[in-house]
Amino acid sequence: MILASIFQTVSIQYYLVLATVLFIIGVIGVLTRKNAIILLMCIELMLNAVNLLLVAFSTYFGKSDGQLFVFFIMVVAASEATVGLSILVLIYRNARSVDIGLFNKLKG
């Protein structure tokens, strides 16, 4: 089958680098953007990059453990996004803004 032979032609290095680049893009997004919502989104991007990596390993090694782990990562990501957004809403109600540069009350 055409799909099953992906690992015969494309080396795993390709997917490793792809996932890493996606991850880095996520990191840069987290560091750069000041909108809290976009921040959370970039975290989702990072998680997805990791998911991609895991699935790649699962395919190239022949075990299905990687895919199951992706399952659980999705679970966690979903609940984390939920709670994060609700906190964000709460903060927006008090501060009237989602700029994370304003939340520096913990400075020394």
Place this chain on the structure above:
Amino acid sequence: MSIEIIAYILGGLTIGSALMVILSPHPVRSILYLVVTFFLISANYVLMNAQFLAIVNIIVYAGAIMVLFLFVLMMLNLSKENEPKGSIPMKAAAVIAGGSLLTVLVAALRKGTVQETTSIADDQGLVKSLGHELFTTYVIPFEVSSVLFIAAIVGAVLLAKREKQIIE
């Protein structure tokens, strides 16, 4: 077309849309680009014979989480003018940090040896085999994750509730 070309094109598109996520000044557009990215990642999954995950990815991520984000964004009523500006030094530092991390990670990845298999089962990525694994080996994390969901739900509801005004 050979499978490699498809893989490479898909990879390039994924990176492109991810870049647009972080570079776009419009928050709504950022979210939409992220949705596109998710779809492309799902396509990658399909290419790697993980069909179940591809569908789940679309349903959960693109369908639920992104919609949630969109709702919140629309609730907060943000537009391009309200978008907070980042400082240039910070952006430069971010790019440098990211670039160095990329370099380091790639270098670390090169060191590893990968033991490759020559064939995989046909139905590896399908529901049946995944489900079989899930409910035998990973049944405890499965149950615990349901508890996690409950906690998240309760937390979200509690946090987002409007405070009751004390009526004299």
Place this chain on the structure above:
Amino acid sequence: MSIEQLVPLILALPLIGGVINGIFGKNLPKQIVGSLATIAMFASFGIALLVFSQLHEAKTINLFTVLHLENITLNARLLVDNLSIWMVLIITGVGSLIHLFSMGYMSHDEGYYKFFTYLNLFVFAMLILVLGSNYFMLFFGWEGVGICSYLLIGFHYSDAEKGMLNGLAARKAFIMNRIGDLGMLIGLFLLLAQFGTLEYTELADKIIIDQVPVTTWMMFGITLCLFIGATGKSAQIPLFTWLPDAMAGPTPVSALIHAATMVTAGIFLVVRSNFLFEHPGAEMTKDIMLYIGLATSLVAAFIALRQNDIKKVLAYSTVSQLGLLFVSLGMGAYTAAMFHVTTHAFFKALLFLGSGSVIHAMSDEQDIRMMGGLKSKIPVTHITFLIGTLAISGFPLMSGFYSKDEIIGHAFEHSTLIYVLLMISAMLTAIYMLRMYFVVFHGSFRGTKDQEHHLHESPPSMTLPLIVLAVLSIFGGILNLPGIFLKNGTHWLSHHLAHNTRGLDLIQHSEMSANTILGLMAVAVAAFLLVLIITYRVYVVRPQLPVNDEQLRGWELTSANKLYFDEIYNTLFVRPIEWMSVKGHQVFELVILNGIISGSTKTIEYSGELVKKWQTGKTDWYILWMVFGIVGLVVYYLLTVNI
């Protein structure tokens, strides 16, 4: 009971009396406190008499070992020989009379129980000093009497007008004693280093019998250091200025400590160490002792000529007599010195107690210019005081006459110059003592009306000791009569002491011819009569009374100002040390120590401030640092770990 059991009892009784009075004395009635202390003293005296009658050979009594190291062993051990028992007799005998006197004299004082505690403890320390069998015990007692002297001089430290002065006088006494003690300690260290032991008997054996070779310089050093210790305690030049200041203490204190006992500790030290001082290497020390004693004797006598406080005159007379004693020691006449110590204890204590009685009668007035004509008002005191004055001045056939004459006789043999100077000192003594006597007791009363009303004879508790001491002053000369009077009982004390005291038995006494002795006596009597006539004319017939301070001129001013010794010491020693102390405080404490301490705190604070800048509170910064941290970790991992 054997001697071994009795002697520790002599030591224990004053100690017990002192401890009981110290702990419980506040709650006991005054009669009990005083009686307890006095009875302890009399009991000690009685036991000492018993021991004295039984003693033939010298005995050592081992109490316990204090320190036992490889090279050194320090024992608490008592040596009972004629010398130490004689000193014990003097201390406890005169001491008990003074205790009895104090019961009446201090009866109005608030710190009654404290006084008797200190007195008993002082006697205990002094007894340890004389009864010890090694220099360690002697030093222990030495320090003990120093402390008790400090406590007793500054006894009225809380007095409204003079409290500060009392405290300062006590401090001065202690510090000057300390300076002497340093010399003594060095001497003890040298002794230990050279001979490895501090026991008298062992040292005597090593030096006399074994003839252990000792360099001249070492022996000179040892004896000189011991003599420096003696100068501190026995008030010789240059460490004598504390004694007149010590008169700030109550009169019984002056009688006991500064007349009869503590100041004789230095003399005792030299007599005890006679085998050290008779060593050929110590000849220079003996010469130094002689000349310092001579100088002290003359200087003190000169100062006493124009002093107007009863007790100060007596204080300087004590210093002068101590100088005389050191002259005697410097000539090697140890037993003659002990004889004079004995008689001096009698008449000096008598004089001090008598002056106490006078002061008591005069409602605490001590200036002789405010007194006069007291002979009819306080007869017993008058008679006893007269006896004391005559004894010290060398009235023929009284005790002082014999003891002084013996020393002067030795001086005549030694060198004519010293003989002449000693005669001058003796005449000066007579002059100032008779001056004081005439001014106080003759003429008309010069005090206030209140004082005149208050004049009364002292109670029997005070006059009885006076009478006893007067009798002893008269007949005390029998103890050591020169050879012209009796054939068998001559020089009884000298022979008695030399009988079983190490070292003394070896000292040769050359007997002078009877003619020389008679001749010297005649000269002494003539000198005394001359002085008597002159002073009578000056102070009774004319009368030329002591004048106020402003009217003094020339040598009189110098004499009254104590030859400016205190002022010289102040400029030479006290001021520089005070200056150094102030400078030390300013520089060392304030700048350096404070700098170090606050410097270290400031450094820590500052570094904390620096680190604090890192916590900006901005999440993006934190994440940035986190990413850099991860980069660092991975780099480290890559570089060090081989997969």
